[in-house]
Every structure is written in C-alpha cells, then in structure tokens.
Amino acid sequence: MGAAAAATWPSGRARAASKARVAVLGGGVAGLTAAHELAERGFEVTVYERRALGGKARSIEVPGTGAGGRPDLPGEHGFRFFPGFYQHVPDTMRRIPFAANNNGVWDNLVTAPDARFSRAGGDDIRAPLGFGHLSAATPEGMRESLASAISTMLKMPPEEGLFFANRLLVFNTSCDARRLGQWERTSWRDFVGAHERSPEFRAVISRTLTSLLVAAKDDIASVRTIGTMGEQFLGNPLQIGFDGDLDRVLNGPTNTAWIDPWVGLLRTLGVRFEVGAEVRGLDIAGGRITGARIVSSAGTAETVTADHFVVALPAERARDLWNADILTAWPELAKMSRLYADWMTGIQFYLRRSPEVGAGHSAYIDSPWSLTSIAQNRLWARKLPEYGDGTVQDCLSVDISDWNTPGILFGKTAKECTHEEIAKETWAQIVAHLNDREEILRDADLHSWFLDPGITWHADRGENSNADPLLINTAGSWDARPEPHGAIENLYLAGDYVRTNIDLATMEGANESARAAVNALLDVTGSTAPRCRTYTLYRAAELEPLRLADAADYAAGRPNRFDI
Numbered sequence: 001m002g003a004a005a006a007a008t009w010p011s012g013r014a015r016a017a018s019k020a021r022v023a024v025l026g027g028g029v030a031g032l033t034a035a036h037e038l039a040e041r042g043f044e045v046t047v048y049e050r051r052a053l054g055g056k057a058r059s060i061e062v063p064g065t066g067a068g069g070r071p072d073l074p075g076e077h078g079f080r081f082f083p084g085f086y087q088h089v090p091d092t093m094r095r096i097p098f099a100a101n102n103n104g105v106w107d108n109l110v111t112a113p114d115a116r117f118s119r120a121g122g123d124d125i126r127a128p129l130g131f132g133h134l135s136a137a138t139p140e141g142m143r144e145s146l147a148s149a150i151s152t153m154l155k156m157p158p159e160e161g162l163f164f165a166n167r168l169l170v171f172n173t174s175c176d177a178r179r180l181g182q183w184e185r186t187s188w189r190d191f192v193g194a195h196e197r198s199p200e201f202r203a204v205i206s207r208t209l210t211s212l213l214v215a216a217k218d219d220i221a222s223v224r225t226i227g228t229m230g231e232q233f234l235g236n237p238l239q240i241g242f243d244g245d246l247d248r249v250l251n252g253p254t255n256t257a258w259i260d261p262w263v264g265l266l267r268t269l270g271v272r273f274e275v276g277a278e279v280r281g282l283d284i285a286g287g288r289i290t291g292a293r294i295v296s297s298a299g300t301a302e303t304v305t306a307d308h309f310v311v312a313l314p315a316e317r318a319r320d321l322w323n324a325d326i327l328t329a330w331p332e333l334a335k336m337s338r339l340y341a342d343w344m345t346g347i348q349f350y351l352r353r354s355p356e357v358g359a360g361h362s363a364y365i366d367s368p369w370s371l372t373s374i375a376q377n378r379l380w381a382r383k384l385p386e387y388g389d390g391t392v393q394d395c396l397s398v399d400i401s402d403w404n405t406p407g408i409l410f411g412k413t414a415k416e417c418t419h420e421e422i423a424k425e426t427w428a429q430i431v432a433h434l435n436d437r438e439e440i441l442r443d444a445d446l447h448s449w450f451l452d453p454g455i456t457w458h459a460d461r462g463e464n465s466n467a468d469p470l471l472i473n474t475a476g477s478w479d480a481r482p483e484p485h486g487a488i489e490n491l492y493l494a495g496d497y498v499r500t501n502i503d504l505a506t507m508e509g510a511n512e513s514a515r516a517a518v519n520a521l522l523d524v525t526g527s528t529a530p531r532c533r534t535y536t537l538y539r540a541a542e543l544e545p546l547r548l549a550d551a552a553d554y555a556a557g558r559p560n561r562f563d564i
Contacts, residue, residue: 019044020044020308020525021043021046021305021306021307022034022038022043022046022307022308022309022310024045024046024048024310024312025048025310025311025313026048026049026055026279026311026312026313026314026317026494026495027047027052027053027055027312028054028055028056028312028314028510029054029057029510029511029514030494030510030511030514031047031049031310031312031494031514032047032053032259032262032263032266033088033494033511033515034310034312034514034517034518035271036262036265036269037514037515038518039269040269041518041529045266045271046271046304046306047271047273047274048274048277048292048294048304049273049274049275049277050275050277051275051276053259053273054255054259055314055468056077056078056468056470057077057254057259058076058254058255058259059253059254059255059259060077060452060453061073061074061075062075062448062450065387065388065389066387066389067389067390070389070390073350073384073395073448073450074253074256074387076346076348076397077346077452077454077468078344078346078397078399078452079249079346079373079376079398079399080250081112081247081249081361082244083233083246083247083248084242084243084244084245084247085232085233085239085242085243086507087241087243087508087535088508088515089507090109090243093105093108093109093258095265096258097261097265098257098261104261105258108257109244109250109251110248110251111244111245112247112248112359112361112379113128113359113360114359114360115247115358115361115362115363116358116361117204117208117362117365118362118364118433118434119366119436120364120365120366120367121366122366122436123437124433124437126358139169139173139546139562143162143165143166147162156205157198160198160200160201164192166562167191167192168227168230168231168234169562170560170562170563171191171223171227171230172231172235172540172543173543173547173560173562174227174554174560175547175548175550175554176547177551178550178551178560179224179228180224180478182554183222183223183227184224184475184478185222185475185476187218187219187220187222187475188206188218188219188221188222188223188226189219191226191227192205192206194206194218204365206218207365207370208365217342217401217472220340220472220474221472221473222473222475222477222478224503225473225503228502228504228537231538231539232537233246236538240538241538242538247361249376251381252381252382256382274296274297275297276296276297277295277296277297278295279293279294280293280295280301281293281321281323282323282326283303284325284326284488287329287487287488288488288489288490288491289309289490291304291305292304292306292309307490308491308492308524308525309490309491309492310492310494310514310521311491311492311494311495312494312495312517313495314468314469314495315339315341315496315497316341318336318493319333319336319337322334322336329488330486330487330488332482332483333482333486335480335481335482336481336482336497337480339471339477339481340472340474340477341469341470341471341472342403342469343400343414343415343466343469344400344401344470345400345403345454345466345468346398346399346400346452347398347400347451348395348396348397348398349396349423349426349446350384350394350395350446350448350449350450351392351393351394351396351445351446351447352446353393354378354394355394355440355441356440357375357396359378359379360374361373362374364429364430364433365433366432367429367432367433368407368408369402369425369429370401370402370405371398371400371401371429372399372401373399373430374396375394375395375396376394376396376397377393377394377395396430398430403415403466407425407428407429408428408429409421409425409428410425412425414464415463415464417464418457419455422451422455427441427446427449452468454467454468455467470505471497471505472505473503473504473505478499478503481497482497482499483498483499484498484499484517485521485524489524492518492521494513494516495510496509498516499513500516501535501536501537502537515534516532519531519532519534546561
C-alpha cells in the first residue's frame with residue numbers, strides 16, 4: 001500500500017501565504033475533510049450544510065426518548081464499519097483529539113471479530129473474519145487455500161469454493177487496462193456466473209457478500225468495484241498495509257465518538273459553519289465561479305462569494321447545480337446524469353434484552369429486503385441502559401438494502417410500506433432467520449424502533465421518498481464520474497462519486513476525494529503547503545509478474561490466462 005506526500009504540517013510562512021477564502025458546499029464526510037485539510041493549511045473556510053453536519057455518517061438522537069437525566073436513544077442513517085484497509089479516514093481520525101486517547105478518535109475504533117450468515121430454515125454460519133492462514137505465495141497456493149477456506153466457512157461444495165477462488169484469481173491477476181476496459185463494464189453477477197451456479201452460491205457469494213461487504217447490488221455493480229474490494233477482503237491474507245483489524249466499528253454513537261469532536265477541532269482551526277443553508281445554484285463568469293446562491297437558515301436568499309468553491313454534495317444534488325454555462329465550461333460534468341443511486345437505509349430496534357446474535361455483523365441471506373445488522377451494546381463504551389428511559393439493553397441496528405422486492409408480511413416493497421409496516425416487516429424477516437432453530441428474538445424484547453428520518457411517507461401517493469440515496473458503482477459508470485478538478489479554475493469536487501483509488505461510494509472514498517480536491521486547489525493557488533497525504537490499495541506483489549503478462553494478453557485481445 002502506497003502513500004503520497006509528506007505528513008508534515010504547514011509552516012507559518014505557508015499559512016500566511018494561504019489566506020484565500022474557500023466555500024465548502026456540504027458538511028458530510030467529504031466537506032468536513034476538505035475543511036479540515038484547508039484549515040490546517042491556513043485557508044479561511046466556511047462550510048454550508050442544509051441539514052446536519054456529518055451527512056449520512058452522523059448519528060441521530062431519537063427525540064423525546066431520554067428520561068431521568070439520560071440522553072435520548074441514539075439512532076443513525078445506517079450502521080457503518082471501518083475495514084482495516086481504510087487509510088484516509090483513520091489518518092483523519094488520528095488528528096482529531098479525543099479525551100485522553102493517545103491516537104485521538106482513532107482509538108474509538110473497536111474490532112468486530114466475526115460475522116453471522118443466517119438462513120431462514122437452514123443452519124446459520126458463524127465465521128471469524130480474516131484469513132491469516134492463507135497462502136499468497138503462488139497463484140495456485142492462493143486459489144487452493146482460499147477455496148478451502150470459503151468452502152469450509154460458508155459450507156459450500158468444494159467445487160464451488162474452487163470456482164469462486166479462481167474468479168478472484170482472474171481479477172487479482174488482471175492488469176489495469178483489463179480492469180478498466182473489460183471488468184469495469186461487466187456486472188459482478190455475470191463475472192461469477194451466478195446464473196449457472198447453485199442457489200447457495202447465488203445467495204451467499206453473488207448477493208450477500210456484495211451487500212454485506214461493500215453495500216452494492218450484484219446484478220448492476222461492476223466487477224472492477226467489487227473485485228477491488230475482494231482483493232482487499234480476501235486477497236490480502238496477511239493484511240499487509242492494513243490500518244487495523246479487518247472489521248472495525250466505533251465504540252459509541254458516531255457523533256459522540258467522531259463527528260462532534262471533529263467539528264469542535266475545526267472550529268478551533270477557524271472554520272465557520274452555516275447549518276441550515278441550502279445551496280440552490282452557482283454563478284459563473286469568465287471561467288470562474290463568482291458565487292453560490294443559497295437559502296439561509298432564516299429563509300432568505302443570499303449569494304455566497306469566495307475565492308474558491310468546493311462542492312461536497314452527493315452526486316444527485318451536485319449535478320442539479322450544473323447549469324448550461326457550467327456544462328459549457330466543463331462538459332464532462334454532463335455525464336453525471338448517468339450516475340445511479342439506490343436506497344440503502346437503516347432502522348434501529350431497541351431491545352429490553354441483548355440477543356445472542358454474535359459479536360459482529362449479521363447477514364440475513366434469505367431476506368427479501370437484503371437485511372444486515374449489528375448488535376451494538378457489547379461494542380460500545382457507554383452502554384445502552386445509560387440512554388433513553390434506562391430499560392433498553394441493546395440496539396439491533398439494521399440496514400435495508402433492497403427496497404424494491406415484496407416482503408413476507410404485507411407483500412409490498414419497502415418503498416410501498418408505511419413506516420410502521422417497514423418496522424414490522426423488517427422484524428419479521430429477521431425473526432424468520434434467527435428463530436428457526438431457537439428463540440433468539442422475542443416480540444416482548446422489542447422496546448421501540450427508529451427509522452432514518454430521511455425516509456418520508458407520502459400517504460397521497462402510497463409510497464416513500466428518500467432524502468439520502470446511495471450511489472451505486474454500476475458497470476460502466478467510471479466514465480461518468482468526474483475528476484476533482486477540471487476546466488473551471490476555482491471549482492473543485494469532493495464526494496464519493498468522484499474518481500478515487502478505492503472506487504466505492506464510502507466514507508473512505510469521500511475522504512480520499514476531498515484530499516484530491518484540496519491538492520488541486522493547492523496547485524491552482526501555488527501554495528507552498530504540503531499536499532494532503534493519499535494512499536493506494538494493496539495488491540499482492542507476488543502476482544505482479546502475472547499482471548504484467550496479462551497486459552500483453554489484453555493488448556493482443558486474449559483473455560486472462562486463468563479465465564477458463
């Protein structure tokens with residue numbers, strides 16, 4: 001894993017030379033990262049955010065649930081985890097002071113040691129995370145040992161474990177040109193041949209692993225995206241270059257453990273925040289952005305002026321800002337209309353008893369709504385009984401990844417269900433998985449539930465809307481994703497839709513893109529401040545000769561030599 005740029009901080013001279021004004025439009029992970037890197041380098045930064053700082057990563061208090069001096073119950077858009085191969089977010093975390101932590105917020109990360117793959121009417125699989133015993137010394141050793149591990153762990157026929165291991169080897173030995181020219185344009189489902197494999201293979205390998213590990217849809221996600229993540233999760237058995245254990249979570253609500261300390265640090269660095277300000281448009285003249293039109297928290301229309309503008313909004317909101325003049329100046333931005341967003345949103349079940357579901361994430365393989373969850377109490381420093389009315393013992397935080405398939409209770413998709421129906425349907429699908437052998441969840445355990453407030457029910461239309469959809473890296477979408485800087489001199493893009501090395505809509509991608517945007521800004525201004533440190537994902541050095549050989553094969557129109 002490589003790193004670029006020194007990790008030294010700006011000198012006083014560099015700071016004094018950098019007092020340009022920067023407007024950061026959006027206060028999610030991308031916007032806060034950009035503000036952080038700019039403020040440390042002496043820029044005057046104002047962040048404009050329409051709702052709440054932290055974006056989809058933030059935690060959300062459940063209003064009116066606190067009693068007896070306890071804070072409200074903590075809710076969230078959806079649970080999040082921090083794989084060991086993340087580098088940009090952990091680097092930021094280390095620079096955020098937190099109480100007596102030696103490594104700041106980073107010390108609030110804790111390991112989720114295992115995963116549960118739960119079946120409805122079948123045996124559940126409890127598996128430790130990590131493959132430290134696997135061989136990566138030779139392609140054959142990697143394939144054979146990974147096939148054995150997958151077959152044993154996931155209880156699959158050996159021939160299907162070997163087939164999947166070989167598909168991973170095909171990707172891991174593919175050159176960059178093939179990854180971008182062939183695998184970027186192929187769906188993961190087609191790549192693994194799911195339609196020709198067993199129902200178990202389709203359910204676990206094709207569908208569940210993609211939703212659990214990378215929050216993607218196997219039928220539309222590109223091989224390049226999913227394969228790159230597989231290269232990190234399964235192709236690096238010794239976890240070379242990892243920042244920590246494979247699966248990590250925060251030891252408390254995200255705002256408490258990360259976002260609030262971060263915002264506090266940024267305020268001390270001089271960053272100003274305008275929360276409640278919604279960006280409505282950009283003005284351009286002479287090849288530069290001259291202002292951002294906003295509606296303030298007071299409801300008044302204003303024009304924000306600055307020397308530089310960093311658009312750190314989600315793709316679906318950013319592209320609404322591209323007027324005809326902007327697209328004339330930077331025509332590549334028009335391709336963003338092809339980017340696809342889908343729904344992946346969370347619901348939390350607050351329980352009077354901690355369920356024995358495992359110490360890490362759980363995937364409910366046969367659930368129509370592609371459910372995954374984590375029980376939070378054992379992982380948190382401040383326990384759930386210290387919130388709410390004191391009777392909640394645990395929180396089962398659930399992600400709903402499929403909003404378009406009918407459920408088992410009401411025969412409706414999640415988009416067509418009222419909030420109450422979503423809660424009942426999600427609970428029923430989980431119970432169908434966990435209670436088929438023993439009673440793990442009881443209805444009497446359920447204290448209450450909380451659905452992400454970004455989901456709004458419209459009774460007149462009989463459907464929900466979603467304020468926070470998730471970008472999906474569909475096959476062929478790389479071409480529609482922009483670079484962080486283009487033909488408009490003082491406009492920069494930061495967000496998980498921007499081209500990054502990690503190539504996935506994640507907090508890590510948002511952070512990486514913001515660093516790239518800031519580095520472009522530093523170049524434009526001629527700043528002497530050090531550039532933001534960036535990282536590249538691991539690739540097995542042992543396979544490099546095969547990737548070089550594959551470059552020749554691809555140029556000659558031949559398939560990868562393991563693609564048989």
